[in-house]
Amino acid sequence: MPQDLNIREACKDDLPALVAMFAADALGGHGDTTEPEAFPDYVRAFAVIEASPDQALYVAERGGEVVGTFQTMVTTSLTGRGSSAMIIDAVQTRADMRGQGVGGLMIEFAIAEAKSRGFGRVALTSNAVRKDAHRFYERLGFKPSHLGFKMALK
Incomplete structure (x- = not known):
């Protein structure tokens, strides 16, 4: 496990590294791209996440470089007597860092x-x-x- 994480x-300022990580993910299928004309879409999404009291976007960094990310969201439901739960989403470890404990530490943190x-x-x-x-x-x-x-609406 990386102790320096x-x-x-x-x-x-983390957006370029995050976008590059998502764009490099061949399995994700989310259409992420590092094309400059797409960057404002990521900036808008970041602003929504940042403004929400029920969402948080995290990065894992090592040696000053972003090597992983995940997002958390809180949802409250009437089921379970009005219980709240945390949803962990968009977990991604940079390809060259996989297998080094980054993902485990991010999940433990969440x-x-x-x-x-x-x-x-x-x-x-x-x-x-x-x-x-x-x-x-x-x-x-x-x-x-x-x-x-899930159902695609576009």
């Missing part, structure tokens, strides 16, 4: 944050093709409990 909330806020549950989803990620999450104690669906 720093996890902190992302700032606008879980600790959820516990400190009194949430009884954390949840995440993972693309169905990411079999290695599924094994990783299960090693960390996550259980596959639900089947997810």
Whole structure:
């Protein structure tokens, strides 16, 4: 596990590194790109996340370089007697840093944050093709409990 890893909330200056990491992900299928004309879309999304009291975007950095990222969102539901849960999303470790404990430390950080806020549950989803990620999450104690669906609207 990397001892020199720093996890902190992302700032606008991190966007180029984050966009590059997402654009390099061949499995994601999100259409991320480093093309300059797309950058304002990322700036707008960052502003929404930054302004929301229920969302946070984090980066993991090592030696001053962004090597990973994840986002958390809080959702409250009437089910579970009005319980709140943390959703962990957009977990990404830079390709050259995979297998070095970065992802595990990011998830541990998110879980600790959820516990400190009194949430009884954390949840995440993972693309169905990411079999290695599924094994990783299960090693960390996550259980596959639900089947997810989505619909593209554009």
